[in-house]
Amino acid sequence: MPLANAFLRPEELGQESFFDLAAAFCLDCGMVQLLEQPACEKMFHAEYPFFTGSSQFMKNHFEKQALKILAKYPPSSDPFIVEIGSNDGTFLSHFTRHGVRHAGFEPAGGPAEIARAQGVQTVPSFFDAGSASDLAGQDGRADVIFAANVMCHMPNLHSVFEGVSRLLKPAGVFIFEDPYLGDVLSGTAYDQIYDEHVFLFSVRAVMGLARRHGMEVSDLEPVPVHGGSMRFTVNFKGSKPVSPRVDEALAVETQRGLDKAETFHQFRRRVEESRDALKNLLEDLKKKGKRVMGYAATSKSTTVLNYCGITPGLLESICDTTPAKQGKLSPGAHIPVVPYEDFKKNNPDYALLFAWNHRQEIFAKEAEFSRGGGQWILFVPEVQILGAGQS
Numbered sequence: 001m002p003l004a005n006a007f008l009r010p011e012e013l014g015q016e017s018f019f020d021l022a023a024a025f026c027l028d029c030g031m032v033q034l035l036e037q038p039a040c041e042k043m044f045h046a047e048y049p050f051f052t053g054s055s056q057f058m059k060n061h062f063e064k065q066a067l068k069i070l071a072k073y074p075p076s077s078d079p080f081i082v083e084i085g086s087n088d089g090t091f092l093s094h095f096t097r098h099g100v101r102h103a104g105f106e107p108a109g110g111p112a113e114i115a116r117a118q119g120v121q122t123v124p125s126f127f128d129a130g131s132a133s134d135l136a137g138q139d140g141r142a143d144v145i146f147a148a149n150v151m152c153h154m155p156n157l158h159s160v161f162e163g164v165s166r167l168l169k170p171a172g173v174f175i176f177e178d179p180y181l182g183d184v185l186s187g188t189a190y191d192q193i194y195d196e197h198v199f200l201f202s203v204r205a206v207m208g209l210a211r212r213h214g215m216e217v218s219d220l221e222p223v224p225v226h227g228g229s230m231r232f233t234v235n236f237k238g239s240k241p242v243s244p245r246v247d248e249a250l251a252v253e254t255q256r257g258l259d260k261a262e263t264f265h266q267f268r269r270r271v272e273e274s275r276d277a278l279k280n281l282l283e284d285l286k287k288k289g290k291r292v293m294g295y296a297a298t299s300k301s302t303t304v305l306n307y308c309g310i311t312p313g314l315l316e317s318i319c320d321t322t323p324a325k326q327g328k329l330s331p332g333a334h335i336p337v338v339p340y341e342d343f344k345k346n347n348p349d350y351a352l353l354f355a356w357n358h359r360q361e362i363f364a365k366e367a368e369f370s371r372g373g374g375q376w377i378l379f380v381p382e383v384q385i386l387g388a389g390q391s
């Protein structure tokens with residue numbers, strides 16, 4: 001499998017690097033993780049092309065979360081808020097606006113530059129025990145440490161937890177959200193498995209991890225983003241009451257078999273069926289002379305295209321709003337990525353929705369496509385075609 005975000009210029013063909021993408025489940029600790037992950041510097045660098053602000057829905061989501069924190073920690077109490085993986089500053093910009101002390105760790109140059117331009121204090125480093133200690137020594141300890149769609153990207157989770165315990169005030173909270181294993185399994189969302197997602201978290205696995213660092217999960221909140229995520233609140237053991245939601249979620253995981261190998265064997269079988277159904281559908285549409293375009297060159301699309309063997313003959317292009325991806329080829333499958341405006345210009349018969357996690361936002365934006373007879377192809381939770389009136 002190529003790196004999910006290694007979109008390449010046509011002249012770079014033949015220079016891609018590949019790795020063996022394989023996810024495994026640990027029967028002891030309940031963690032699902034990649035067996036091999038490329039070096040972080042290869043993935044998150046100056047040209048990293050993902051910007052949190054590319055979705056209005058996500059911008060609203062992070063504003064809500066920032067306002068929640070501001071209500072609990074008003075600017076008058078001089079709180080210190082830290083974000084791990086602050087990307088383009090979508091979340092921290094709300095603290096800048098309110099004059100609240102903050103710092104974001106962001107090693108990816110492009111997004112970090114946008115954050116700085118909005119006045120977001122950005123540390124250009126990966127977060128770990130060392131960089132966390134440095135920040136604590138310089139600016140003091142944090143009231144809140146926040147991370148969204150980042151913890152599942154960090155192979156050195158123990159060093160990250162060690163960093164959190166060095167940087168967090170004794171009564172502080174560490175809040176993080178990531179795609180939830182239970183939702184990935186129930187949605188057969190195999191495209192959440194790619195180089196950057198080294199872990200898929202269950203409640204059981206995170207509880208065990210926190211325990212090893214003198215911390216505990218005190219609360220949980222399912223959040224309806226990225227196809228189903230879980231927001232974990234973690235703090236030093238005994239510093240906060242533990243919500244009954246934690247034990248309830250654990251019981252549900254056991255009931256759903258998230259601790260059993262057979263559950264993952266069944267998932268694999270569903271993934272194989274989904275792969276075959278999608279490939280067959282695209283081949284069938286090609287035979288009928290239909291034109292199919294991809295919608296959104298997501299990281300997830302790299303897994304789908306390469307795993308299903310989707311070639312430029314089956315999918316003519318993928319439109320995307322990110323200038324850094326446009327004019328390039330998708331990693332491994334080499335489907336041309338074109339500007340978003342080409343979607344309207346090209347008017348395909350079908351659009352294969354790679355950003356299915358933003359379905360609501362995209363369907364609202366593209367009502368005209370459906371009204372004009374365009375049809376959407378979805379593959380999560382199952383391969384299906386949505387015609388007019390269904391999107």
Ligand code: DWN
Pocket residue numbers: 050054055056149196197226295296297298299300301319320321322325340355357358361362
């Ligand atoms: O975990 C991660 C998540 C949070 O973001 C990262 N590893 C990388 C990234 O994953 P992704 O690329 O699968 O994210 P999204 O948010 O599902 O897709 C973003 C892409 O979709 C961007 O290239 C922009 C594009 N897009 C678009 O072209 N039109 C997105 C929307 C909402 C649109 O309307």
